[in-house]
Amino acid sequence: MQASNGCHNGETASTSNDLQNGTCSFEDNLELNGDVCKTISTKIRSQTDQDIIRLIGQHLRGLGLNRTAEQLMKESGCRLDHPSAAKFQTHVSEGDWSKAERDLGDLKLLLENQHSLVEMKFLLLEQKYLEYLEDGHVLEALQCLRHELTPLRFNTNRVHELSSYMMCSTSEELRRMSHWDGKGAYSRQKLMEKLQAFLPPSVMLPPRRLQTLLHQAVELQRDKCPYHNSKTESNLESVSLLIDHTCTKEQFPCETVQILKDHCDEVWFCRFSNDGSKLATGSKDNNVIIWVVNPETLEVTHQKTLENHPGGVTFLSWSPDDQYLIACGPDDSSDLWVWNVETGGLKIKMHHSPEDSLTTCAWNPDGKRFVCGGTRGQFYQCDLDGNVIDSWEGVRVQCLWCRKDGKTVLAADTHHRIRGYNFEDLTDFNILQEGHSVMSFTCDDSGRMALLNVATQGVHLWDIEDRVLVRKFQGVTQGYYTIHSCFGGVNQVFIASGSEDNKVYIWHIKRELPIAVLLGHTRTVNCVSWNPVYPNMLASASDDGTIRIWGPAERFRTNSKGTSI
Numbered sequence: 001m002q003a004s005n006g007c008h009n010g011e012t013a014s015t016s017n018d019l020q021n022g023t024c025s026f027e028d029n030l031e032l033n034g035d036v037c038k039t040i041s042t043k044i045r046s047q048t049d050q051d052i053i054r055l056i057g058q059h060l061r062g063l064g065l066n067r068t069a070e071q072l073m074k075e076s077g078c079r080l081d082h083p084s085a086a087k088f089q090t091h092v093s094e095g096d097w098s099k100a101e102r103d104l105g106d107l108k109l110l111l112e113n114q115h116s117l118v119e120m121k122f123l124l125l126e127q128k129y130l131e132y133l134e135d136g137h138v139l140e141a142l143q144c145l146r147h148e149l150t151p152l153r154f155n156t157n158r159v160h161e162l163s164s165y166m167m168c169s170t171s172e173e174l175r176r177m178s179h180w181d182g183k184g185a186y187s188r189q190k191l192m193e194k195l196q197a198f199l200p201p202s203v204m205l206p207p208r209r210l211q212t213l214l215h216q217a218v219e220l221q222r223d224k225c226p227y228h229n230s231k232t233e234s235n236l237e238s239v240s241l242l243i244d245h246t247c248t249k250e251q252f253p254c255e256t257v258q259i260l261k262d263h264c265d266e267v268w269f270c271r272f273s274n275d276g277s278k279l280a281t282g283s284k285d286n287n288v289i290i291w292v293v294n295p296e297t298l299e300v301t302h303q304k305t306l307e308n309h310p311g312g313v314t315f316l317s318w319s320p321d322d323q324y325l326i327a328c329g330p331d332d333s334s335d336l337w338v339w340n341v342e343t344g345g346l347k348i349k350m351h352h353s354p355e356d357s358l359t360t361c362a363w364n365p366d367g368k369r370f371v372c373g374g375t376r377g378q379f380y381q382c383d384l385d386g387n388v389i390d391s392w393e394g395v396r397v398q399c400l401w402c403r404k405d406g407k408t409v410l411a412a413d414t415h416h417r418i419r420g421y422n423f424e425d426l427t428d429f430n431i432l433q434e435g436h437s438v439m440s441f442t443c444d445d446s447g448r449m450a451l452l453n454v455a456t457q458g459v460h461l462w463d464i465e466d467r468v469l470v471r472k473f474q475g476v477t478q479g480y481y482t483i484h485s486c487f488g489g490v491n492q493v494f495i496a497s498g499s500e501d502n503k504v505y506i507w508h509i510k511r512e513l514p515i516a517v518l519l520g521h522t523r524t525v526n527c528v529s530w531n532p533v534y535p536n537m538l539a540s541a542s543d544d545g546t547i548r549i550w551g552p553a554e555r556f557r558t559n560s561k562g563t564s565i
Helices: 016-021 047-062 066-076 083-094 097-110 116-134 138-152 156-167 171-178 185-196 209-224
Strands: 029-033 036-040 255-260 267-272 278-283 288-294 299-306 315-318 324-328 335-340 346-351 360-363 369-373 379-383 388-391 397-402 408-413 417-422 427-433 438-443 449-454 458-463 468-473 486-488 494-497 504-508 516-518 525-530 538-542 547-551
Touching: 047 066, 047 209, 083 097, 083 185, 097 116, 116 138, 116 156, 116 171, 116 185, 138 156, 156 171, 255 299, 267 315, 267 538, 278 315, 278 538, 288 324, 315 360, 324 360, 324 369, 369 397, 397 438, 408 438, 417 438, 449 486, 458 494, 486 525, 494 525, 504 538
Parallel strands: 267 525, 360 397
Antiparallel strands: 029 036, 255 547, 267 278, 278 288, 288 299, 315 324, 324 335, 335 346, 360 369, 369 379, 379 388, 397 408, 408 417, 417 427, 438 449, 449 458, 458 468, 486 494, 494 504, 504 516, 525 538, 538 547
């Protein structure tokens, strides 16, 4: 870039204000053509227009169209970067460290924070030191470390770390130990991007600023799209910038793909495995059925039936590795079954006391323990052989969840609360209080958001870290039946719940009103489960004795992981 602020042919000098904000404008630029004087007015008055021109210029230069970028700057009267910054960038890219250090003196007055100068100098010298080492110039590297880096009295721990690299015998070992890319254009470019962070954008634009703005615009459009449910790549090459992003309802799991009628009574529960390859359903007919998922068609096929659960199956929970499946019964059931999914064999049938009511359970993240309990005032932590490791008496449990810390269990009790119970230090604490019974709850993958089905109130979303009610979702009919809702879709931005009005309701996590209401069941929908791997696949279980598999319209059912929709 020219040091003359992009002006030419005797143009007027820029003001000090122009120098500071990185632009140059001029009028009355005279060109002699015989006896004729022509006035060329190329002043760009709008700050927004100047910013846009600079963004375009930076992008052109990034594409290697340097002459085009220079011509744009000349014709507009704007300047891409401050001359001192442009010179500094050149010297860094060339590895001329002495000149780059002198350039820092010129940039000092342009820095918003004068303390940044020391850090910038440290980064320069760090690169200089590493390049000396890679080139085998050990004495020069030692001089740099002792007489330039150390006197800065900045980031002493890093200086000690840098000194240890003296022991590296090869360039490969140096790069591996230092996590450095080695001498060359790439590492210098990364260095320059770090240095640019200290310079105001009026002096030098942040790296790839236009791409950053466009990426933000695309992400904002996706966030505002109520039906966006695909794992599209985040790079700009995967989208068209010529039109706004839109997803249609046809691309969303709103259509019945399959109706499963293998159970012969009410279906109380359904849950996809963690790897998305299987679906487990539990029914009043005393059976659990394992289904295998076809990700291409979004259909399932009957794999095996796990029989003999007297009283029926009201709750199912997959182990973290999907090797085991726990089945729980209704309120009067004191038994709990742990099945080996692969073999179809019963690993254990747990029966601790005839007074127990083992209606709900949750796996510890280690997959070696689980918790179980019910509404008769008992709550156990057990190993895989069904041995009770710990117990918590006097807690009437409606639903359980194990936190990722491996020691805290969340439990919804009969006092309309969710409380935390720590089995290591035997402490318990309140997390949230509702005004009505919490019939069931689940947490998202982060463990921060909890989704509650509250008697007569519907579906509530809580932030359990901040302990605040985030949203009450509207539309669903919830009385005193136990209905299990779920998070789902890409990044779990959707909520789905059954309802006593025989429908499935789906909401965007940021919207109170449903974005879809799915019709088809003829009795209460007890449970919904969103496939955690194939976000276009949803299952619902109903008192009408069927399970429905929901997916997008037929023409959108390929690539069901959402990679190209």
